[in-house]
Amino acid sequence: MTRYKYTTVEEMPPLAFSLESTRKIPTGSWRHVRPVYKNKTSPCEVGCPAGEKIPVYFDLVRQKKYEEAWYKILEDNPLPGVTGRVCYHPCEGQCNRKPYDEAVAIHNIERFVADKNLRNKKLPQVSETPKSEKVAVIGSGPAGLSCAYQLSRKGYRTVIFEADHEPGGMLRYGIPEYRLPKKILDKEIADIESLGVEIRMDSRIGGNVAWSELEKFDAVFVAVGAMRSRKMDVAGEGLKGVYTGVDFLRDLSTGIVPKVGRQVLVVGGGNTAIDAARSAVRLGKKATILYRRTRAEMPAVPEEIEEAEKEGVRFEFLVAPAKITGVKGKASKIELIKMKLGEPDASGRRRPVPVKGSNYTMAADTIISAIGEEPDLSFLPYSFLKKGVRLFVDDDYSTGVPGIFAGGDAATNPNGTVVNAIRAGKDAAKSIDEFLGWRTQSNGLSHDVVHPDDVNTFYFPHEKRVKVPRIAVEKSKASFTEVNRTLTEGQALDEAERCFTCGTCLHCDVCLTFCPDVAISKDKDGEYVIDYDHCKGCGICVNECPREAMELVPEGAHEVEEEAVQA
Amino acid sequence: MGQIKYQLPPEEILAPGHFACPGCGGTLTMRYMLKALGRKVIVVIPACCWSVIDGPVPYSAAGVPVFHTAFETAASTASGVKAGLEAQGDHETTVVAFAGDGGTFDIGFQALSGAAERNEDFIYICYDNEAYMNTGIQRSSATPFGAWTTTTPAESPKAEKKKNIVEVLAAHRIPYLATASVAYPDDMIAKIQRAKDISGFRFIHVFSPCPPGWKFEPEDSIKISRMAIESRVFPLLEVFDGVDYRLSRQPAGTPVRDYIRMQGRFRHLREDQIEEIQKYVDEDWERLSVRLASTKGAEHLKKAAPQKEKESSRTKRAATKVRSRQK
Numbered sequence: 001m002t003r004y005k006y007t008t009v010e011e012m013p014p015l016a017f018s019l020e021s022t023r024k025i026p027t028g029s030w031r032h033v034r035p036v037y038k039n040k041t042s043p044c045e046v047g048c049p050a051g052e053k054i055p056v057y058f059d060l061v062r063q064k065k066y067e068e069a070w071y072k073i074l075e076d077n078p079l080p081g082v083t084g085r086v087c088y089h090p091c092e093g094q095c096n097r098k099p100y101d102e103a104v105a106i107h108n109i110e111r112f113v114a115d116k117n118l119r120n121k122k123l124p125q126v127s128e129t130p131k132s133e134k135v136a137v138i139g140s141g142p143a144g145l146s147c148a149y150q151l152s153r154k155g156y157r158t159v160i161f162e163a164d165h166e167p168g169g170m171l172r173y174g175i176p177e178y179r180l181p182k183k184i185l186d187k188e189i190a191d192i193e194s195l196g197v198e199i200r201m202d203s204r205i206g207g208n209v210a211w212s213e214l215e216k217f218d219a220v221f222v223a224v225g226a227m228r229s230r231k232m233d234v235a236g237e238g239l240k241g242v243y244t245g246v247d248f249l250r251d252l253s254t255g256i257v258p259k260v261g262r263q264v265l266v267v268g269g270g271n272t273a274i275d276a277a278r279s280a281v282r283l284g285k286k287a288t289i290l291y292r293r294t295r296a297e298m299p300a301v302p303e304e305i306e307e308a309e310k311e312g313v314r315f316e317f318l319v320a321p322a323k324i325t326g327v328k329g330k331a332s333k334i335e336l337i338k339m340k341l342g343e344p345d346a347s348g349r350r351r352p353v354p355v356k357g358s359n360y361t362m363a364a365d366t367i368i369s370a371i372g373e374e375p376d377l378s379f380l381p382y383s384f385l386k387k388g389v390r391l392f393v394d395d396d397y398s399t400g401v402p403g404i405f406a407g408g409d410a411a412t413n414p415n416g417t418v419v420n421a422i423r424a425g426k427d428a429a430k431s432i433d434e435f436l437g438w439r440t441q442s443n444g445l446s447h448d449v450v451h452p453d454d455v456n457t458f459y460f461p462h463e464k465r466v467k468v469p470r471i472a473v474e475k476s477k478a479s480f481t482e483v484n485r486t487l488t489e490g491q492a493l494d495e496a497e498r499c500f501t502c503g504t505c506l507h508c509d510v511c512l513t514f515c516p517d518v519a520i521s522k523d524k525d526g527e528y529v530i531d532y533d534h535c536k537g538c539g540i541c542v543n544e545c546p547r548e549a550m551e552l553v554p555e556g557a558h559e560v561e562e563e564a565v566q567a
Numbered sequence: 568m569g570q571i572k573y574q575l576p577p578e579e580i581l582a583p584g585h586f587a588c589p590g591c592g593g594t595l596t597m598r599y600m601l602k603a604l605g606r607k608v609i610v611v612i613p614a615c616c617w618s619v620i621d622g623p624v625p626y627s628a629a630g631v632p633v634f635h636t637a638f639e640t641a642a643s644t645a646s647g648v649k650a651g652l653e654a655q656g657d658h659e660t661t662v663v664a665f666a667g668d669g670g671t672f673d674i675g676f677q678a679l680s681g682a683a684e685r686n687e688d689f690i691y692i693c694y695d696n697e698a699y700m701n702t703g704i705q706r707s708s709a710t711p712f713g714a715w716t717t718t719t720p721a722e723s724p725k726a727e728k729k730k731n732i733v734e735v736l737a738a739h740r741i742p743y744l745a746t747a748s749v750a751y752p753d754d755m756i757a758k759i760q761r762a763k764d765i766s767g768f769r770f771i772h773v774f775s776p777c778p779p780g781w782k783f784e785p786e787d788s789i790k791i792s793r794m795a796i797e798s799r800v801f802p803l804l805e806v807f808d809g810v811d812y813r814l815s816r817q818p819a820g821t822p823v824r825d826y827i828r829m830q831g832r833f834r835h836l837r838e839d840q841i842e843e844i845q846k847y848v849d850e851d852w853e854r855l856s857v858r859l860a861s862t863k864g865a866e867h868l869k870k871a872a873p874q875k876e877k878e879s880s881r882t883k884r885a886a887t888k889v890r891s892r893q894k
Contacts (some may be wrong), residue, residue, distance in 0.1 A: 021630070022584035022622040030589070458793060459571045497569035506570075513573045513752055514789050516594040519584045532581060538589035538778075541787030546570060552786075 023534075027517065028277040031537030033552045035511075037528060040503030044106060047094030047140040049423040050077040050146075053090060054106060055504040061109060061496040066116040071124040073113060077422050078149040078192050079171075080143060081118070081184040084111025085484070087419045088301045094450045096502050102465035104499045105487075114184075123191055131155040133436050136217040138205050141169025142418045143408025144223035145189065146425025147432075148197045154433055158197050159217070160324055163204035169225050170409075171418065173250040174272065176279050177480040182253075193209040206379025219403045219432045222380075222391065223425065226373040232267060236324030237369070241331035245272040245370025252279055252480075256408055260285055261365035265320055267291075268370035269298040274305060274480040276368045277313045281477050285366075287313045292339050299416075311477045320352065322359055324367060334364040348533035365399060375410040387412045397428035398435070405432055450502035450548045457544035459510065466495040505549035511541035572786045573753050576602045585628035587620040590785025592775030592792065593667070593694040594620060595749040597629065600663065600692060603759035608661045609652070613647040613675055614638035615667030616701040617694075638674045641666040642682035645689045654664055661763055662689035668709035672730050677695035683739040686767045690759070693732070693770070705781045711800075712847065713830045713840055715782075721835035728847060732772055735804065740809035742767040746801065748774040750792035754803060754815055761805075782831020792878045794826040797884045806860075812859045823848050 006012045044054045060069035072081045077349040084107050096102035102449055116142040135151050140162040150159040166172055169190050171180065193199060203209045214220050215223045229244030231237060243258060245268065251258045264280040266273045269291035289308070291298060294317045298305060321336040338358035341350035345552070374389040385392040385400050391411045393399055399406050407424030409416065470476070476483045487495065511528065512520040519535035520528055542550040580601035585592045593616050600610070612618060618635055622628050636644040645664035652660050666675060671693040679691065698716045699705040706716040707729040717788045719725040732770040736744050747755035755773065760767040776792050778785040793890040795816055803815040823845045827833045836844075 014625050018622065018625045018627040020626045021582040022626045022628040023582045024588075025622065025626060026586035027584050027586075151737055173879075460569075461571070509574055510572060510573070513575060514595065514749075516587060516589075516591050516788075517585070518579050518581055518598065521579075534583035536589040537782070538591075538788070540788055543786040544789050565795065 006499075016315055019567060020249055025186075025561040026381070026533045028519075028531075028533045028535055031140055031535060032120075032533075032555045033534060033537045033539065034334060034535065034555055035537065035539060035542050035552055036548060037505055037529060037530075038551050039428075039505060040044065040450050042500075042502035043094035043449055043451075044104075044502075044548055045088070046449055047091040048076075049090065049417075049419045050083070050426065051423070052091075052110075055191040055499065055501045057113065057497050058104075058109065058499045058502060059504070059506060061113060061492060066113055067120060067122075068263060069113045070117040070120065073110060074124060076426060077419075078146060079188045079418075079422060080110050080140070081114035082171060082180060083107070083189050083419055083422065084109075084114050085180050085184070085482075088417055088464055089453060090419075096455050096500055097460075097498060099452045100455075100460070101462050104469070105466050107213070108459055108466065108468055108487050108495055112487045112489075112549075113407060114188075115486045117312065118184075118187060121191075121194070123195060127158060129155055130157075131436075131438070133157075134159070134216070135221065135432060136214050137223060138214075139163075139169055139223040139225055139410070140167035140173060140189075141223060141225045141408060142542070143421035143425040143428075144169070144221065145192055145197075145223070146406065146422040147221045147223060147429045149192045149195065150426050151430035151432060152192075152195045154198045154429065154438070156433075156436075160199040161195060161203040161209060162199055162201050163207065165201055167199050167201065173227075173253045174246065174275070175343050176249060176275050178278070179275070179478065181482050204379070206381070211379070212383045218436055221425075221428055221432065222399070222404065222406035223408040223421070224375055224377070224379075224410045225290060226375045226390075227274075228374055229369060230372040230374055230375050232321055232369045233372060234323055236323050236326060236331065239324055239326040239330055239331040239446070241365050241367065241483065242324060243324070243368045245276045245368050248276050248368050249279065257283065261290070264366045264368060265290060265364050266368045266370055268368065268372070268420075269293065270372065271304060271371065271372035272299045274300045274308050274313075274369075276370050278304075278308050278311060279480075280366075280368075281311050281313060282480055285365050289313060289315050290319050290336065291317050292348065293341065294318060296445075297349045298345045307483065310473050318352065320354065321367075321369075324364075326535060331365055331367055332363065333361050334367060335359055335361045336519050344436045358541065373409070377410065382516045396431040396434075397424065398431060398450065403435065405435075448503070453540045454548040455500050455502060456544060456546045459500075459508075460500060463494075463498050464489050465498070501547050503548055506547070508546060510544050511550060512545055516540065575599070575752060575756060576605075578602065578605070579624075580606060580630040580729075582630055583840070584626075584627045584637050585620050585622055587616070588777075588779050588785070590776075590778040590788040591620070592749045592773075592777060592788055593617060593696060595752075595788075596692065596694040596755070596775050597665065598775045599749070599752050599755050600665070600759055601630065602665070603756040603789055604763060606659050606666075608632075608663055609634065609648055609660055611636055611641055611648060611662065613641040613664075613666050613670040614643075615665070615670050615694070619667060619701060623778060623848070638670055638823070640730060641670055641675050641676055642678035642687070642691060644709045645691070646682050646685070646687040649689050663869040664689060666691070666692045666702070668693060668695040669693075669700075669707045672708040672732055672770075673745065680735075680739065683736060683741050683768045684793070686741065688766050688768070690771065692759075692770045692773060693775045694775040695732075696775045696780060697765070698777075698780055700777050700780040711844075713836050713844060715835060716780075716832070724835060731851075735802075736770045736772075737806050739860060740768060742808055743769040743870045744772075744809065745770075745804040745815075746774070747803055748792045748796050748801065748803060749776070750765055750796060751803065751816065758805065782834070787829060791826065791829055794821065797821045798823045798826045799848050800826055802855060804855070806886045812855070812862050814859055 041054045056068040057072040078286045089107040091106045092103040134157045135158045137148045140160045151158045192240050223385045228245045234307045264285045266277045266289045318339045319336050322337045325333045338355045339352040342353040345351040393406050397405045397407045406430045407428045408421040432527040519531040542552050611634045616776040641664040649662040698710045704716050707716045710725050711729045713724050715721050745758040774787045798821045800819045805813040
């Protein structure tokens, strides 16, 4: 800045002029509210049972840092290749983009990240020091794997006891190859093992391994899943040609081709029923699903139902089996009864009521019952508190017997899906950690969730959701090859761009662009700095922020907060 | 693809600590103008908000030489400053007259018209906040129909329509004329930079919301500007040589009501009056569309959309213009 060359007022020309910058004027004193940067929680993070940090790993994907993105997912979920394929993605139901155009294809991006790291053996280093306590996990399904994985990350020595020849539980024996290829599962289980988790195959607790064996461990997590099909309770269920969905799928998974007739009837409306029907189609048979309610009440994932339809699976609604009759011990006919929907039941769905006298018979040599699964808890040496067929557990997954925890489909806590099992395993690991006297840090999710109205959609032009590449229906019907393909890198990047990244600052510079007071700048690390000496608190930055990563707080409020922290 | 982002020239010439009200559109206009033109600029400011915003003696926020002048003299003073620079052999420094709507539409109108007619070589930027805000919100000929001001109270709001300054200036056949908005800073900066490359009289009409004068929360400044553009109240366009109209952004055509209802200055309006405003806006848009279609910009109209690649063709055109003028 030029200095005055005049020493007295008389020397100055008869004209007022200013050479000083207004920077010396602290206009910040006008302010009664102040803008602050504050990251918030996106609804997808809340929607994800496993609690994956979706906006964070999406941002890493956008930067093409696929390995780091993978590590970010692995903090909460050791099986992203699995969930990226089979999860019912409740996250997408919560996506703020859904009311705007279409939800972001989160699960496809998750799968893309996992598949990008398919050959990556370098797991993230866990800093925690090894602990002396040992934990036993019964069952190597998603709940058991997730729990053992989280415990080993916390430094525990963990042993999984698995009754089968191979690990994975329902992931291996319940989900067909065309939805979840075994090589993906094998890879992710191998990753978990490489962290130090020991999986003992062919070790059935209460069978070849005595319960007392578990007494050597400091804590036990029971995650045996629900591997037994529920009975239809109709006459003729024991006839030849009548399978349970679980057995049918297990046979296929282990390479045994079950003997089925040309026409396969599947009873049930869940994912097992759909999987069985689509598998039957792949064996070259005609498949019909019989469900006692209507399509709207089907518990199966809607996309799976659509896929089944595409592949020619027929659906008959409002019908239930009444009797199976056979010739020479082999099923030949099924008697069905029509149903109608009555009052809502405990699940909130309308209860099916039989229509009297509506019975009819049809020829059937192959019937697969897939009306639900239940756990087999007969191995437990003493009685645990149960609710229905499941082990009763508290919110912290404790069973009431000190040191014994349970989760997944075997227990009462959220069950029925892979991701709920993963969550149960993760949260139970936290409880076990606390039980063994260690303190676990909270996941730090803020309670401020970003709502659709908080997003400044001006900044996001409408874009269509990615169309997931899949193999042609004719081809998919004929083999157990995986139906859906992984997104290409281009597709994944485009789709990741659609994400609003609700509540997480991406340093997009919108706040800085619109500040009339030039009060926002970036420091040498690229972080925003607000010059409170000059900020007048107009709030444009907060209002314009595309993703609600800022907020206005009353002037003085932050001081109260800081004092509270110090005190 | 993805989020809309702005890449503005990084240098901040405007200093903080100025005396603008929180959320001031006129100040953002100054900030973007300085970003677009750099430091080799002399700004002439007549009586307007910026007489105050720039700061009391001995302070100045602009960061470049500012000549404060009388209300009616922005265009004539700027003509003089430019002549003075030329006489000193300085052909580089850009002269900018930076005036409010009062000093442009009303009090400085004869000076403006004279400078435009003489095709004086400077850029005239009018930051239009649609009333005499600095002196206490009195109506100007830029105040829109139906608006409250202290001289057009709610019982008898302004009965006349806003003066169409774009058509007035186009009738002067000046080489470059553009409208801009603080909600589209990239567009504004591109236009000011284009203006810099053209010689002769250039006029940029900037829509500058005023929170205290229009009665809305300062945080909504940008949102309101955006609604004005998207509802066609204030179309973003360029006019070359006073005849060749180009649309810069195809407005979404959102209801004017949304824009009106956000502002306290229109609070007294009844639904039928808002419909009347909608009718005026539609008619003006119709007229503008005819004009756009009948000029060389017709081809452009079809494609006009907020797309980046359009920028280059327009810049190219502007560059050709400069070259042809130099011949």
